[in-house]
Amino acid sequence: MASPSSLELHINGSRHVLDVDPRATLLDALRETAGLTGTKKGCDQGQCGACTVHVDGERVLACLTLAAQVEGREIITVEGLAGADGTLHAVQQAFIDEDAFQCGYCTPGQIMSAVACIKEGHAGSDDEIREFMSGNLCRCGAYPHIVAAVRKAAEALA
Numbered sequence: 001m002a003s004p005s006s007l008e009l010h011i012n013g014s015r016h017v018l019d020v021d022p023r024a025t026l027l028d029a030l031r032e033t034a035g036l037t038g039t040k041k042g043c044d045q046g047q048c049g050a051c052t053v054h055v056d057g058e059r060v061l062a063c064l065t066l067a068a069q070v071e072g073r074e075i076i077t078v079e080g081l082a083g084a085d086g087t088l089h090a091v092q093q094a095f096i097d098e099d100a101f102q103c104g105y106c107t108p109g110q111i112m113s114a115v116a117c118i119k120e121g122h123a124g125s126d127d128e129i130r131e132f133m134s135g136n137l138c139r140c141g142a143y144p145h146i147v148a149a150v151r152k153a154a155e156a157l158a
């Protein structure tokens with residue numbers, strides 16, 4: 001293993017100086033070094049979407065992103081979505097209201113993708129939501145409720 005290097009990451013509005021292997025993924029840096037375990041590791045090879053976070057407002061797969069690539073950029077994880085007073089983001093609330101999860105393992109990635117999907121303007125219909133959320137797999141098959149939650153949040157945020 002290469003010796004750790006010091007990286008400055010901006011996560012959820014806070015500056016974190018982390019000692020990580022230069023080849024560490026953003027996913028491992030978040031979970032294992034920064035202690036932010038809300039972002040989930042599913043496949044660890046870009047196939048499931050469980051690790052979705054935002055970098056400069058765009059959704060990225062943290063398992064395919066090197067931590068060093070995002071130094072100095074604005075990273076938002078599921079822990080950073082709620083307001084400072086604890087008010088849930090409209091997408092988080094909609095997932096609760098629509099019962100859009102079973103085991104919950106895919107949920108942080110689904111929520112981060114949904115926030116971006118709505119912001120991108122890709123939540124105009126159920127078909128569009130399904131297409132633009134298709135990178136996020138749910139082994140529990142909660143898809144109908146997930147689509148309903150994204151539609152509800154898109155309406156709330158319109």
Ligand code: FES
Nearest residue numbers: 042043044049063
């Ligand atoms: S853990 Fe990153 S896509 Fe599955």
Ligand code: FES
Nearest residue numbers: 102104138139140
């Ligand atoms: S709620 Fe279990 S994997 Fe999606």
